[in-house]
Amino acid sequence: MSGRSWRLLDILENTSRFFASKGLENARLQAELLLAAVLGVKRLDLYLQFERPLHSSEVDRYREYVRQRLQRVPVQYITGVAAFRQLELTVTPAVLIPRPETEVLVDVALELLPESGRVLDLCCGSGAVALSLAQEAAAAEVVAADVSAAALEVAKANGQRCGLAERVEWHCGDLFAPFCGTEPFDLIAANPPYVRHDDLAQLAPEVRDYEPHLALDGGEDGLAYYRRIAQEAADFIRPGGYLLLEVGDGQGAAVEDLLAQSERLTEVQIRPDLNKIPRVVVARAATQTS
Ligand SMILES: C[S@@+](CC[C@H](N)C(=O)[O-])C[C@H]1O[C@@H](n2cnc3c(N)ncnc32)[C@H](O)[C@@H]1O
Structure with a gap:
């Protein structure tokens, strides 16, 4: 050449x-x-x-x-940038490359979040969801968390890059651990790791060899994070507030069942993505009367 x-x-x-x-x-x-x-x-x-x-x-x-x-290095890791909704984000191998399907999670959050609501992007990775919410819901109070300190560094840099640094409060920790004793959220949105552990080896090399397995590995049946979130989320959502979970292909019914089993969650429903594939499972935190 x-x-x-x-x-x-x-x-x-x-x-x-x-x-x-x-x-x-x-x-x-x-x-x-x-x-x-x-x-x-x-x-x-x-x-x-x-x-x-x-x-x-x-x-x-x-x-x-x-x-x-x-x-087989993904284009986004070579160029260092990925597009998500209206944002151009920095991506490094410390973070999952944000996927177009995840834009639906933001759409549903924007629909259900009260105007000046308090929202948590759990498992925030590059910050794609949190920063989009900060940009598109101007009055929202946006909080984001991830267990990976390296991912959070990228997310914070993205806050600076997008001129939204002051709009998002970032936390490092295991799922809800950073929020014990804090004010409850009006809405929690999460795109947790959801690949079945044994399927990791069969993923495309771009994903398997370059994206962080911490962002992918959903345990033996791919549902380990959903199980934990279903058990713990209601403690962190105000009564009547929402839980939104992105799911992988074919996981919608199983995650719907998990949320429906919680006595503290109600009105469980599934929203499809643009390809009509079930993509976001929605539940509400029960009020005392519901
Ligand atoms: C599928 S990625 C989603 C990233 C980003 N929200 C997106 O949609 O592009 C899952 C994220 O969960 C994080 N994660 C894994 N285990 C976690 C835990 N126990 N607590 C909090 N975050 C965790 C990973 O570091 C990763 O950034």
Whole structure:
């Protein structure tokens, strides 16, 4: 790739063919995302500069990105950024790359959260959910927590990056431990680890080899975190407030059952994602009369 002068369109087409020959999906899109990151432009702006000759330092950097991608490093870890709703977030291998499905968790939270409500993003990772809520629910009091100190560093940096540093209170600890004795929440939203332990080895290499297993491993049946949250959440939600749990494919009914078994949770229902797959299980903390 180096050693000759490259026109932008030629290097893109060449790389797309190369990625496709190696079995990478969306080869052209990935080639474009990596090149846009090298050139510091938006992906669609590449289309306005197809004739642009690339500097040898740009070609060398692109070649390094392509090499990493062939080792199945996710594009977002190579470029260091991931898009989520209206935000561009920093991502490192300390945090899960936020997924488009998780945007539904934010949609449901925005629908159910009272205007100046107090909301907790439990298992916050990169801070994608908490920061979106801070941005899109301007009067909300947003709190976020994760057990990983390294993930929280990334989340806090994202708060700075998005101009929302003052809007989110960050805590490090095991699930609800940081909130014993604190004011209850109007809504708790969580996207906990939910992959069955034995399925981890079968995940795509991008996930299995690069994303943090602490963010993925949901125990023997994938439901370990849901079980704990179902038992503990009602202590931290005001009566009538909401618990929202993102679930993996095929987990909706099992998580619905877990929440329905709690005498302190009520009105359990499932919300689908844009592909009509059950994605968010919703429950309310019982009031004394319910
Ligand atoms: C599936 S990721 C979700 C990250 C982020 N909310 C998102 O949707 O992109 C799960 C997160 O749970 C965190 N986690 C794992 N065990 C935890 C625990 N016991 N208490 C709190 N957070 C935990 C992981 O560090 C990881 O950041």
